[in-house]
Amino acid sequence: MGTVTSNVEVPVGVSLPIYMDNHATSPLDPRVLEAMMPYFTSKFGNAASRNHSFGWEAEQAVETAREQIAKLIGATSKEIIFTSGATESNNLAIKGIAEMYRERGNHIITQVTEHKAVLDTCKRLEKYGYRVTYLPVKADGLIDMEDLRRAMDDKTILVSIMAANNEIGVLQPIREIGKLCHEKGVIFHTDAVQAVGKVPVNVIADNIDVLSLSGHKVYGPKGVGALYVRRRNPRVQIAAQIDGGGHERGMRSGTLNVPGIVGLGKACEIAREEMDSEAAYLRGLRDRLKTKLESELDYVHVNGSMEHRLPGNLNMSFVYVEGESLLMGINDIAVSSGSACTSATLEPSYVLKALGLGDDVAHSSIRFGLGRFNTQAEVDYVADKVIDIVKKLRELSPLYEMVKEGIDLTKIQWAAH
Amino acid sequence: MAYSDKVIDHYNNPRNVGQLDKASTEVGTGLVGAPECGDVMRLQIRVNSETQVIEEAKFKTFGCGSAIASSSLATEWIKGRTVEDALAIKNTDIVKELSLPPVKIHCSVLAEDAIRAAIGDWKKKNSVAETANAAAVAH
Numbered sequence: 001m002g003t004v005t006s007n008v009e010v011p012v013g014v015s016l017p018i019y020m021d022n023h024a025t026s027p028l029d030p031r032v033l034e035a036m037m038p039y040f041t042s043k044f045g046n047a048a049s050r051n052h053s054f055g056w057e058a059e060q061a062v063e064t065a066r067e068q069i070a071k072l073i074g075a076t077s078k079e080i081i082f083t084s085g086a087t088e089s090n091n092l093a094i095k096g097i098a099e100m101y102r103e104r105g106n107h108i109i110t111q112v113t114e115h116k117a118v119l120d121t122c123k124r125l126e127k128y129g130y131r132v133t134y135l136p137v138k139a140d141g142l143i144d145m146e147d148l149r150r151a152m153d154d155k156t157i158l159v160s161i162m163a164a165n166n167e168i169g170v171l172q173p174i175r176e177i178g179k180l181c182h183e184k185g186v187i188f189h190t191d192a193v194q195a196v197g198k199v200p201v202n203v204i205a206d207n208i209d210v211l212s213l214s215g216h217k218v219y220g221p222k223g224v225g226a227l228y229v230r231r232r233n234p235r236v237q238i239a240a241q242i243d244g245g246g247h248e249r250g251m252r253s254g255t256l257n258v259p260g261i262v263g264l265g266k267a268c269e270i271a272r273e274e275m276d277s278e279a280a281y282l283r284g285l286r287d288r289l290k291t292k293l294e295s296e297l298d299y300v301h302v303n304g305s306m307e308h309r310l311p312g313n314l315n316m317s318f319v320y321v322e323g324e325s326l327l328m329g330i331n332d333i334a335v336s337s338g339s340a341c342t343s344a345t346l347e348p349s350y351v352l353k354a355l356g357l358g359d360d361v362a363h364s365s366i367r368f369g370l371g372r373f374n375t376q377a378e379v380d381y382v383a384d385k386v387i388d389i390v391k392k393l394r395e396l397s398p399l400y401e402m403v404k405e406g407i408d409l410t411k412i413q414w415a416a417h
Numbered sequence: 418m419a420y421s422d423k424v425i426d427h428y429n430n431p432r433n434v435g436q437l438d439k440a441s442t443e444v445g446t447g448l449v450g451a452p453e454c455g456d457v458m459r460l461q462i463r464v465n466s467e468t469q470v471i472e473e474a475k476f477k478t479f480g481c482g483s484a485i486a487s488s489s490l491a492t493e494w495i496k497g498r499t500v501e502d503a504l505a506i507k508n509t510d511i512v513k514e515l516s517l518p519p520v521k522i523h524c525s526v527l528a529e530d531a532i533r534a535a536i537g538d539w540k541k542k543n544s545v546a547e548t549a550n551a552a553a554v555a556h
Contacts, residue, residue: 003429003430003431004428004429004430004431005429005430320479321479322455322456322479322480322481322484324481324482325428325480325481325482325484325485328420328425328428328482329428339455339481348455358453359452359453359454359455360452360453360455363452363453363455395434396431396434396477396478396479396485397477397478397479398448398457398458398459398477398478398479399452399457399479400479401436401477409452412448414450414451414452414453414457415449415450415451
């Protein structure tokens, strides 16, 4: 029996390791870095300093960034609040709305495949007497609009549903969700971290009241994010969760991270200009990867809707091969797995389980996150390498052998451990 | 997670991969773990009925690199031993040899279970009395 080591040739122009995990974080665009640099050195002022040119210069840069971000999502610059990242944005949005609208009601609706920054925030609110409905998702990863409609009652104050999922890349029907929320007078928050800059998001057309976004998912810097808070029709109010100097119209105190904010602004400007062509490019690469894998391997399974999906996302299960062992074999490629063995908790991905997939399929999943700087040559290498290692690991897999012999694995009495 | 050199070596060059004839009376088969748990090991032994020496051992494993390495190592260790000697192998020996981190100890436990299950199967086929500790145990 052969070895698991691969001898797939590295094409000219491809340097290893290859980064294909852009949902986790994205590399900083050099144009963004260039815009940021002066704000680390000569233009170091505090944007809150009102009485000298250093402060004015910083404040001007922050206002420019606010406009760049607002423009990308169809908002006005006064509706943008800067934060340390999307986790803070989600916390601020959900806790801030829950606190502000407590008199009106205590019911919040979210769904099961949200990021932990939303789910754990909601869980904390449950301890404080809020009632939270966690909507299920269908097999394709999307919520059922009827479920949402039924879950709403006269105590519902907030619906928080993500625009795009970080694992399977599926796009929730935010426009319809927002429309329903507005009909019912309920605030709609969306965690749009993975969607902003990748697919069109417009707070007016999509009926969004509050939106979280992050710098480092859009080729900007880490440690900076923003929250859009609607000012008209309806005007949304948020109770501050960090007390201090009253920055950001009192909603988020703390000295502004000026270089980070400048970077986030620049990243949003680039995204707005290049999103259409980039989406087409990434969709092409993603479909090429998918086609190659599907043509060479049996028992592969795409997780989540292909129709309603981020252009750069492919989440696939290579059934009968365990995800971590596959990652080990393709260790010159950076991707992630829904396998329990790759998580701190030893639990397989709750997102994949929510789709109704068995744990065994979740254990076999790989998330490919294609981004701006990936090339076709890289995709070809990744496909060849994954195919090679999956085939070798299946030679090693008792499950693959049994299935090939016609044994029904579900009929076996496994000793769960 | 960083893997030890020995885990990487067994992963890259797994020893004794394959299958033996399950129907043969000389062969004992242990199938342990569960697909939902992310690891399944099948370990098989061919035993010389006169000497009770394990003359051949084969495995296939669905699982992480540490699970593959644990079962690969197990086949290496049991080959040439008598069944009673093989039963003396403890999961802690495997942990030590492969420098497994705490989160991977269950891989070594599964490998020990696989050895016991294979020997148990062979004993059952050959009507050898089960020693108290030889039964395959789910954990």
